[in-house]
Amino acid sequence: MSVSRRPYAPLPEFQPGTVLPGKWRGRQYRIMRLVGRGANGTVYQVLRERALVAIKIGENATAIALEYERMRELTASIGIPGIIPELYEHDDVEHGGEVYPMLAMEFIRGVSPEEFVGVHGRKWIPVCLSRLLRRLETLHARGYAFCDLKSANLIFDQDTAEARLIDFGGLTPIGQAVREFTELYDRAWWGLGTRKADPHYDMFACALLGLQLIAPINPADLDRLRTRRPAEREAFLYRRCTSEINDGQQQLRAILSKALKGQYREPAEFRMALDSLLVPLQGEQRAPAEHAGRATIPGPDGVLKRARQRRRWDLTDWGLLVAVTVFVAVMGTLLWLGSL
Amino acid sequence: MWDGVTLQQLLLITDGCSNTGTDPVYVAQTGRARGVTTSVIGILDDGALGEQGRREAENIAEAGGGMCRIIRVAELSHTMQMVTQQTMQLTLQQVVNKELRNLVGQETDALTPDTRTKVAKFVETVTEEADVQIGLVVDVSASMTTKMPAVREAVRDLELGLAARTGSHQLFVITYPGMHGEDAVAHRLEETRVADTIGAMRAAGNTPTGPALDTAIRTLLENREQRAALREDRTDADAKGLRRHHVG
Numbered sequence: 321m322s323v324s325r326r327p328y329a330p331l332p333e334f335q336p337g338t339v340l341p342g343k344w345r346g347r348q349y350r351i352m353r354l355v356g357r358g359a360n361g362t363v364y365q366v367l368r369e370r371a372l373v374a375i376k377i378g379e380n381a382t383a384i385a386l387e388y389e390r391m392r393e394l395t396a397s398i399g400i401p402g403i404i405p406e407l408y409e410h411d412d413v414e415h416g417g418e419v420y421p422m423l424a425m426e427f428i429r430g431v432s433p434e435e436f437v438g439v440h441g442r443k444w445i446p447v448c449l450s451r452l453l454r455r456l457e458t459l460h461a462r463g464y465a466f467c468d469l470k471s472a473n474l475i476f477d478q479d480t481a482e483a484r485l486i487d488f489g490g491l492t493p494i495g496q497a498v499r500e501f502t503e504l505y506d507r508a509w510w511g512l513g514t515r516k517a518d519p520h521y522d523m524f525a526c527a528l529l530g531l532q533l534i535a536p537i538n539p540a541d542l543d544r545l546r547t548r549r550p551a552e553r554e555a556f557l558y559r560r561c562t563s564e565i566n567d568g569q570q571q572l573r574a575i576l577s578k579a580l581k582g583q584y585r586e587p588a589e590f591r592m593a594l595d596s597l598l599v600p601l602q603g604e605q606r607a608p609a610e611h612a613g614r615a616t617i618p619g620p621d622g623v624l625k626r627a628r629q630r631r632r633w634d635l636t637d638w639g640l641l642v643a644v645t646v647f648v649a650v651m652g653t654l655l656w657l658g659s660l
Numbered sequence: 661m662w663d664g665v666t667l668q669q670l671l672l673i674t675d676g677c678s679n680t681g682t683d684p685v686y687v688a689q690t691g692r693a694r695g696v697t698t699s700v701i702g703i704l705d706d707g708a709l710g711e712q713g714r715r716e717a718e719n720i721a722e723a724g725g726g727m728c729r730i731i732r733v734a735e736l737s738h739t740m741q742m743v744t745q746q747t748m749q750l751t752l753q754q755v756v757n758k759e760l761r762n763l764v765g766q767e768t769d770a771l772t773p774d775t776r777t778k779v780a781k782f783v784e785t786v787t788e789e790a791d792v793q794i795g796l797v798v799d800v801s802a803s804m805t806t807k808m809p810a811v812r813e814a815v816r817d818l819e820l821g822l823a824a825r826t827g828s829h830q831l832f833v834i835t836y837p838g839m840h841g842e843d844a845v846a847h848r849l850e851e852t853r854v855a856d857t858i859g860a861m862r863a864a865g866n867t868p869t870g871p872a873l874d875t876a877i878r879t880l881l882e883n884r885e886q887r888a889a890l891r892e893d894r895t896d897a898d899a900k901g902l903r904r905h906h907v908g
Contacts, residue, residue, distance in 0.1 A: 344772055382749055385773065385780035410773040421773075496788050497824035499745060503738060508820045515824040543734055547809035550816070 331379045340413035359489030359500040374427040377420050384421040390491045397462045428484050430475035437533050445533050446594040451483040453591040456522045465517040467492050468500040469525035492517035511550025527579035534569050665790040668696045668880045669747050674799035675703040677713035678869030687870045688724035691877040698724025699747050705733045733807050737814040741821050752783045788826050795832045795876040801867050836872035843871035846879045
């Protein structure tokens with residue numbers, strides 16, 4: 321019996337500029353930068369056929385193959401783009417005599433949920449969660465749960481507040497055991513249910529994300545909880561949901577607490593509760609941090625106020641007017657010269 | 661072929677190096693020869709793992725056909741979960757590879773990505789549905805004392821993860837050294853009591869990793885025989901029942 325080969329070759333970190341040739345499809349991938357480490361491997365931004373895409377390189381060929389297959393099936397089943405990152409190819413890349421399994425997909429631009437809320441303000445938390453739930457509902461309707469839902473696997477478009485899920489390594493058919501999870505977002509770890517993939521599992525993680533966005537749990541507290549029984553973890557979590565913390569987020573916290581306890585029957589009910597928090601804020605000033613002229617975000621306060629306010633005539637508009645006038649004059653002159 | 665598949669694996673959790681009894685690397689090799697995979701988790705925090713312990717951990721895992729992870733105690737829970745699951749996958753993958761070598765002279769890694777995907781889906785289904793028997797071999801020597809609460813919660817967590825699967829599971833805990841001077845003690849533990857029992861373990865003295873692994877392998881193999889005997893009994897009874905039915 322030969323035991324010479326280690327199960328999985330340890331994964332090196334590829335430096336920017338490295339060109340990785342694909343073994344089966346002949347494409348080349350030039351590493352631009354490391355994006356992050358996901359469940360099944362490391363994600364890089366690369367140049368592929370003169371376009372920027374994301375590739376995930378793993379150690380475990382089975383895991384990468386499975387992630388690709390699940391994403392492919394789900395993409396085919398959903399039929400519309402923009403929910404799952406667009407999938408390109410599944411291949412092996414060669415480097416230094418070793419072969420690593422890889423999958424190439426769309427590179428999604430945007431900011432982390434923390435950054436988004438940091439820029440736009442806490443009143444956006446229910447909007448973000450509501451959008452995220454909509455995404456999750458689409459997956460659930462196709463028989464899958466996302467499972468490894470956490471801040472790092474979520475990206476928001478800075479301008480449209482659109483939520484994009486980015487790491488599908490945890491995607492699991494509903495009813496099976498969850499394979500990839502992060503303790504902080506794991507229902508079973510907090511003693512609040514099983515570790516079976518179902519819509520409630522995702523709802524729990526979503527609610528926990530909400531709590532994290534209001535105020536993150538101290539890592540030292542988490543370390544301490546690792547040596548405590550699930551009942552103590554549960555009590556800790558409930559203490560963080562109480563309405564006694566007076567920070568203006570009591571209403572949101574009450575909704576999140578209901579979701580953590582599994583009191584919403586389905587994600588849509590949770591989403592509607594969140595949406596009920598979105599009332600027009602009359603007379604309140606828009607936060608100066610929001611970029612003024614570019615407001616394309618249909619949000620809790622944006623649309624109504626914009627309808628009432630007339631835009632000021634600024635320098636850009638004058639510039640445009642002059643440019644258009646000059647252009648018309650020149651074209652007119654040319655036309656006149658031509659007709660001579 | 662895959663009906664009633666039982667995967668048997670050992671998971672050794674230690675923060676030191678063996679210092680008495682048979683060579684654990686040899687024992688892991690014998691286990692592998694009889695279908696029991698051995699993986700190792702080495703814990704770094706203020707232990708006596710060192711370079712020697714780290715090398716031993718890697719060698720045990722290699723001989724045992726499993727994985728080796730050297731981690732901080734905070735990562736224990738997640739690592740145990742991951743190692744258990746990936747070892748199952750790995751074991752199945754090795755069986756499939758052997759079949760593939762016989763059939764087409766290739767291993768999965770040499771297949772085209774499309775074909776590999778089919779193999780992966782198959783492996784994944786069996787991973788979810790196979791019956792598993794896991795022997796946790798836990799070092800409870802003095803330096804582990806402060807880590808026992810974390811080990812207790814990690815075991816509880818592993819049980820939660822296993823319970824979510826479709827296939828059945830059995831968990832054995834083998835602690836070493838024993839509290840009364842024995843090399844190792846095996847506990848067949850039911851459900852959530854596993855964790856609480858293990859949390860109460862305290863011991864000092866030597867680190868007989870080899871004999872502990874040996875006890876663990878024997879425990880799993882005995883159990884396999886018992887289960888096989890039980891299944892035969894049942895088939896016998898069925899056969900008799902069938903015959904009676906025909907006679908009657």
